[in-house]
Amino acid sequence: MRTEISDLDQLRATPDLRGAVLTGLDLTSEDLRGPLDGALFLGCVLSPALQRRAEAAGALTFPVIPDVPYDVYRTRLYTPAELFAGFDPTNPASYTDTLDARVYRHSRHLGTRPDPLHALAERLHDHAITEALDEVLTGKPVAVMGGHALSRDSTGYRAAVDLGVALGKADFTVLTGGGPGAMEAVPLGVRLADRTTVDDVLTHISRAPRFGADDESIGHWLAAFPTDLPTTATPRTIGIPTWFYGHEPPNPACEVHAKYFANSVREEGLLTVATGGIVYTPGKAGTVQEVFQDFCQNYYGSVGPAAPMVFLGKDFWLNEVPAAPLVQQLARGREAEQWIIVTDDVDEALALLTSYQAG
Secondary structure (H helix, E strand, C coil), X not given: CCCEECCHXXXXXXCCCCCXXXXXXXXXXXXCXXXXXXXXXXXXXXXXXXXXXXXXXCCEEECCCCCCCCCCCCCCCECHHHHCCCCECCEHHHHHXXXXXXXXXXXXXXXXXXXXXXXXXXXXXXXXXXXXXXXXXXCCCEEEECCXXXXXXXXXXXXXXXXXXXXXXXXXXXXXXXXXXXXXXXHHHHHCCCCCCHHHHHHHHCCCCCCCCCHHHHHHHHHCCCCCCCXXXXXCEEXXXXXXXXXXXXXXXXXXXXXXXXXXXXXXXXXXXXXXXXXXXXXXXXXXXXXXXHHHHHHHCCCCCCXXXXXXXXXXXXXXXXXXXXXXHHHCCCHHHHHEEEECCHHHHHHHHHHHHHX
């Protein structure tokens, strides 16, 4: 396994750099005398002499890519504070100056088929995000899928918050798609699990129940969210959004976000890392797509043992959007069958997830 180095103190304590991965370091003043065979320099600044030594040793250097508003070789996930840096709640239009908005505009300008340089930059960024996500995941995280259109003043949003509270009290690490609606409500509930102020928070944020198509509207939506939610040393609420749907900002409820450019990588990745199972709350086409992507993984065992699929909302999943019966039919006689339930009872859902965790 390669040694990964992203700060100078760690570098100076690692004399043998054979096969090491060095990321984002200014090495122009560093005296690297040890072997560099097979080293990988990602976004580092090398002196001419060091560049020659690295090339002679067979090391690879990936240079800083200019004129992009994001860190191509980042080594950590995004926090809401980083994505929304520069936002002034008293000036909702200031959302347009945030990192999140600037990266989205850049991506939109390039279009769906960016030139080779920018396409490579986006792929390298997304690979770095996947690596950073792997580093913070522990145990068997549970994902919750559901509609992005739920407004903060709706009964569905409140039900998703209550689900999050239950998952938080059961000490699950919870993943969502990182956007608005159910994707915001569930992590909000997880973070409020030890508080008695759920009603007060919902009353406060319902002043901006949804956002429109412009940055000022998003700013009003963002400004209504509390900034004093509890955090943990190891994040228990992780969003996995995408700039492909950048018109929907990442929610401020998740402690960290693994934000991607490629939606296909984001979708498959979210389903793959949810090794503790997935809870499906009512949603539309995107949620149904995730149901069958997830079941395909479980059916073929392509990424590990079959994990729970919890369809929360019987009438919706059996009648309104009858995806659950088809999944159950396809799973008949296979390992996945025992881990599929359709229920209205959150306690029943938690019992199945907990049983799987203990297995």
